[in-house]
Amino acid sequence: xxxxxxLIVLFTCVITDIKSRKIxxxxxxxxIIIGFTYSINLNGFEGFxxxxxxxxxxxxxxLIPFLMGGIGAGDVKLLAAVGALKGTQFxxxxxxxxxxxxxxxxxxxxxxxxxxxxxxxxxxxxxxxIKASEGSLxxxxxxLAPTIPYGVPIAIGALCTYLLGRIx
Numbered sequence: 001x002x003x004x005x006x007l008i009v010l011f012t013c014v015i016t017d018i019k020s021r022k023i024x025x026x027x028x029x030x031x032i033i034i035g036f037t038y039s040i041n042l043n044g045f046e047g048f049x050x051x052x053x054x055x056x057x058x059x060x061x062x063l064i065p066f067l068m069g070g071i072g073a074g075d076v077k078l079l080a081a082v083g084a085l086k087g088t089q090f091x092x093x094x095x096x097x098x099x100x101x102x103x104x105x106x107x108x109x110x111x112x113x114x115x116x117x118x119x120x121x122x123x124x125x126x127x128x129x130i131k132a133s134e135g136s137l138x139x140x141x142x143x144l145a146p147t148i149p150y151g152v153p154i155a156i157g158a159l160c161t162y163l164l165g166r167i168x
Contacts, residue, residue: 003162005034006085010155013078017151023074028081035084051084058083058091075150082158090161097164098150098157105148 009031013023032055039047059080065071079098083091110116 013151014155017149028077031081032084054083054087057088061095093161094157097160098153102153
């Protein structure tokens, strides 16, 4: 049952993220509640801990990128929902696969646009001047990397976690 719910949530989020670049609370919050409710009904307090740990790990893994402005709140809540539904180990592997897949997608986009060399030059100069008294080069968010609907790598990462498991 949890796998079916996760599949519906991920499919819905991929569609909305591609179409409107948003992952809606109306999808993620019920998924979180269902994850907790299912685990508690199945295993009591142990189930609560299972979903709670998964939720916190999923939430925490994307919190820093969110606070830095590199990812949206919907992506954070989606990974937290994955954790509430599937637990700590699943969400950690999902995060790893999603990070690799997201990086590959961004790399392909930069290659197709011919922006790869200029991207690395800007990042290099940003790190060079980061400790200067005037700060870094104040790169715009759009200068750092192409934006992608990150719900897609999260969904593909979940699929990879199902298919490949712990092959990292």
